[in-house]
Amino acid sequence: MTQPVQDQGNPSRLPPAFLERDGTQRPADHYDAPQLTADHGPVQFHVMAKPVGAICNLDCTYCFYLHKERSPAGLGRGRMSEATLELFIRQYIEGVTGTEVTFTWQGGEPALRGLDFYRRAVALQKQYARPGQVIQNDLQTNGTLLDDEWCAFLKENRFLVGLSIDGPRAVHDQYRVTRRQQPTFDSVMQAVSRLRKFGVPFNTLTCVHRRNARQPIDIYRFLRDEVGSTYMQFTPVVEYRGFDQRSVSANRALLQPQESDPESRPGHVNSVVTEWSVDPEDWGYFLCRLFDRWVARDLGKIYVNQFETLVAQHLDLPSHLCVYSEHCGKGVAVEHDGSIYACDHFVYPEYKIGHLQESSLRQAVLSRDQVKFGYAKRESLPQVCHACPYLSDCWGECPKNRILSSASGEPGLNYLCRGLKQFYTHALPHVERIAAGLRNQPISQGRRM
Ligand code: SF4
Ligand code: SF4
Numbered sequence: 001m002t003q004p005v006q007d008q009g010n011p012s013r014l015p016p017a018f019l020e021r022d023g024t025q026r027p028a029d030h031y032d033a034p035q036l037t038a039d040h041g042p043v044q045f046h047v048m049a050k051p052v053g054a055i056c057n058l059d060c061t062y063c064f065y066l067h068k069e070r071s072p073a074g075l076g077r078g079r080m081s082e083a084t085l086e087l088f089i090r091q092y093i094e095g096v097t098g099t100e101v102t103f104t105w106q107g108g109e110p111a112l113r114g115l116d117f118y119r120r121a122v123a124l125q126k127q128y129a130r131p132g133q134v135i136q137n138d139l140q141t142n143g144t145l146l147d148d149e150w151c152a153f154l155k156e157n158r159f160l161v162g163l164s165i166d167g168p169r170a171v172h173d174q175y176r177v178t179r180r181q182q183p184t185f186d187s188v189m190q191a192v193s194r195l196r197k198f199g200v201p202f203n204t205l206t207c208v209h210r211r212n213a214r215q216p217i218d219i220y221r222f223l224r225d226e227v228g229s230t231y232m233q234f235t236p237v238v239e240y241r242g243f244d245q246r247s248v249s250a251n252r253a254l255l256q257p258q259e260s261d262p263e264s265r266p267g268h269v270n271s272v273v274t275e276w277s278v279d280p281e282d283w284g285y286f287l288c289r290l291f292d293r294w295v296a297r298d299l300g301k302i303y304v305n306q307f308e309t310l311v312a313q314h315l316d317l318p319s320h321l322c323v324y325s326e327h328c329g330k331g332v333a334v335e336h337d338g339s340i341y342a343c344d345h346f347v348y349p350e351y352k353i354g355h356l357q358e359s360s361l362r363q364a365v366l367s368r369d370q371v372k373f374g375y376a377k378r379e380s381l382p383q384v385c386h387a388c389p390y391l392s393d394c395w396g397e398c399p400k401n402r403i404l405s406s407a408s409g410e411p412g413l414n415y416l417c418r419g420l421k422q423f424y425t426h427a428l429p430h431v432e433r434i435a436a437g438l439r440n441q442p443i444s445q446g447r448r449m
Pocket of ligand 1: 322323324328329330331343344345377397398399400
């Protein structure tokens with residue numbers, strides 16, 4: 001761990017140098033700034049916790065996390081102990097300066113850790129919360145284990161549930177199957193009924209992949225009318241081939257095809273992505289059709305993550321989604337054994353930034369490695385992004401998806417680029433109009449879109 005060299009003469013000035021572990025000094029630079037200024041301003045970050053690591057009762061074809069249980073570079077099987085849980089909760093609550101702390105429980109399937117674990121978590125949160133601090137809990141689940149006892153607990157403790165559901169039966173069961181390859185649609189719909197019966201608030205999390213991306217309206221209607229979702233999150237499924245063995249940065253050493261190459265599309269024998277990854281043009285199609293429907297009928301009534309964040313950006317507010325932010329690095333993953341990783345999508349050995357037992361969450365988030373990781377989102381953009389009219393909306397999307405080369409041969413172009421451009425070209429005139437309307441709206445009327 002690097003240490004700031006203290007400036008004893010004037011504590012309000014940033015220390016000019018860092019003392020490295022080996023005793024050498026070097027000038028401080030912008031990667032040190034968050035650590036050097038942390039004591040003088042707010043520190044905000046978000047943690048996704050994995051109480052059972054990658055263990056899941058389902059075997060969804062496209063899951064990007066399941067392999068971590070089995071692969072040599074993975075984390076193996078394991079459950080978060082009560083001691084690690086307490087360390088995590090204390091460090092998270094102590095580490096942030098805001099009045100709100102959101103715990104996101106994810107997996108694998110986090111419900112496999114059992115209700116008693118979460119009862120203990122809630123008790124520890126109450127024990128460590130500072131006066132006035134609001135603690136929130138999100139459970140991201142496949143829903144199949146949520147019985148009445150679970151739902152009563154979730155309601156009583158004000159959990160927000162993120163329920164994975166991909167669309168109507170045939171769409172959902174395409175990839176979301178049990179370990180015996182059996183469909184799961186019915187048990188997820190039972191969870192929907194229970195959540196509604198108990199009044200547990202829930203969002204829907206829908207993966208858009210190669211097989212459902214041409215059905216945006218069917219999926220949207222189903223989620224709105226049959227599931228009763230008013231808060232929809234859509235995520236494009238993109239996995240480069242070999243993601244289960246190595247991180248995307250290790251993959252960069254390999255050839256990156258250009259957008260015009262057939263290998264840049266799913267389904268090709270030498271494709272750069274898995275066969276279930278969404279085709280970039282289909283992602284553009286999905287967003288455009290969905291946007292039209294949302295604007296025509298549901299603007300202000302249904303929250304769709306991809307659209308609300310774009311409107312927010314055009315109101316000069318920060319993006320709600322890390323993928324459309326200029327930098328990343330403020331959302332880390334804590335595994336069952338207490339190891340801390342740069343991001344949920346970068347749980348690979350070279351992206352381990354700390355361990356709850358060895359340092360602290362706050363130190364890990366402010367560490368030079370993590371800040372570099374976050375700044376790289378902007379600093380590694382190819383020239384074609386810098387010249388792009390949609391740069392401030394897109395910011396090159398997620399670095400994990402930057403697996404193509406630009407026409408000039410520069411690596412690091414986002415796989416989804418052509419679909420994103422299609423969407424921005426289509427939606428931005430409407431978004432500008434919506435944003436202009438909201439700017440003129442008195443604050444008292446509320447500004448939810
Ligand atoms: S790597 Fe991707 S998912 Fe992770 S924080 Fe950055 S933008 Fe978000
Ligand atoms: S739309 Fe394409 S070129 Fe433009 S910023 Fe996004 S990834 Fe880069």
